[in-house]
Amino acid sequence: MTTEGVDGVIEVSGLSRRFGRSLALDGVQLDVPRGLVFGLVGENGAGKTTLIKHLLGLYRAQTGTVRVLGGDPVTQPVEVLSRIGYLSEDRDLPDWMRISELLNYLRAFYPTWDVALADRLRNDFDLDPQARIKSLSQGQRARVGLVGALAFRPDLLVLDEPSTGLDPIVRRDILAAIIRTIAEEGRTVFFSSHLLDEVERVADSVALIDRGRIVLSGPLDEIKRSHRRLTLRFDESQPQPPALAGTVVCDGFGRDWTAVCPGPIEAVAMQAAGLGGRIVEDQTPSLDEIFVAQVGSRRHASVEG
Numbered sequence: 001m002t003t004e005g006v007d008g009v010i011e012v013s014g015l016s017r018r019f020g021r022s023l024a025l026d027g028v029q030l031d032v033p034r035g036l037v038f039g040l041v042g043e044n045g046a047g048k049t050t051l052i053k054h055l056l057g058l059y060r061a062q063t064g065t066v067r068v069l070g071g072d073p074v075t076q077p078v079e080v081l082s083r084i085g086y087l088s089e090d091r092d093l094p095d096w097m098r099i100s101e102l103l104n105y106l107r108a109f110y111p112t113w114d115v116a117l118a119d120r121l122r123n124d125f126d127l128d129p130q131a132r133i134k135s136l137s138q139g140q141r142a143r144v145g146l147v148g149a150l151a152f153r154p155d156l157l158v159l160d161e162p163s164t165g166l167d168p169i170v171r172r173d174i175l176a177a178i179i180r181t182i183a184e185e186g187r188t189v190f191f192s193s194h195l196l197d198e199v200e201r202v203a204d205s206v207a208l209i210d211r212g213r214i215v216l217s218g219p220l221d222e223i224k225r226s227h228r229r230l231t232l233r234f235d236e237s238q239p240q241p242p243a244l245a246g247t248v249v250c251d252g253f254g255r256d257w258t259a260v261c262p263g264p265i266e267a268v269a270m271q272a273a274g275l276g277g278r279i280v281e282d283q284t285p286s287l288d289e290i291f292v293a294q295v296g297s298r299r300h301a302s303v304e305g
């Protein structure tokens with residue numbers, strides 16, 4: 001496996017996956033360079049876990065290709081997987097073990113296991129080494145899973161919905177700090193979430209996935225810069241959302257409406273003027289608003305089409 005000079009840590013091209021009649025992934029294209037925190041955002045059932053399972057070689061691509069850290073996770077599992085730290089959505093850990101036993105067991109698999117780091121993380125996460133895994137809360141299981149995924153200093157950390165079960169303080173402070181530290185060390189984090197504010201807080205780049213398709217992908221600041229949230233005021237009350245081509249969503253009532261628009265606002269301003277309206281506020285939308293707008297417009301288009 002040649003990984004020297006490979007900067008694409010994750011390279012997915014034309015990846016589709018069917019389960020029976022349902023299309024879980026539909027022509028997914030994704031490139032994640034080294035050293036980034038990459039957030040995969042989508043609603044429940046959008047295809048996030050299915051995509052992650054392909055990155056880990058748990059699914060073989062039916063259509064398209066998947067390369068991770070320069071190798072094929074299905075045909076080169078040892079080379080690829082030994083460099084990936086993974087926290088699954090359901091935190092499947094052996095219930096019968098104590099925390100210390102699990103960490104010792106994992107240590108045997110990874111030559112790069114860092115005992116001091118494992119101890120430090122265990123302390124930071126306030127985990128009793130003697131506790132049995134079956135006695136742990138969901139949040140504590142997530143913390144143990146994170147220690148296991150981090151302590152061998154993986155080149156790529158993959159987290160499937162890492163916040164599930166974590167209380168807000170752990171989520172906000174510890175998780176975010178870990179993620180940042182890894183990226184600062186030149187390693188890569190790929191995490192999925194349906195919590196857009198969390199993604200917005202920690203990710204450098206994001207991909208929005210909806211019903212198996214990547215609908216938007218790129219550096220977070222570029223995505224945010226390329227969208228505008230406009231507040232429009234009309235002379236007359238509008239009985240229904242004003243039809244403004246080029247806006248992705250329209251919300252509001254009466255004379256005041258909010259629209260999210262990808263791209264230049266001049267065309268929107270002209271159309272609004274034609275309806276007796278004007279832009280009274282022009283702001284950068286949140287990722288949440290961009291997501292709702294993108295997904296909403298796609299669904300609207302597919303219903304109409």
Ligand SMILES: Nc1ncnc2c1ncn2[C@@H]1O[C@H](COP(=O)(O)OP(=O)(O)OP(=O)(O)O)[C@@H](O)[C@H]1O
Pocket residue numbers: 019022023024042043044045046047048049050051089194
């Ligand atoms: N093993 C499977 N057999 C049949 N259908 C599946 C299987 N795994 C996933 N799916 C379907 O594929 C689609 C994508 O599921 P996936 O678990 O990847 O979504 P997700 O974005 O991770 O959602 P969640 O946040 O709820 O975990 C869903 O419609 C799901 O029902």
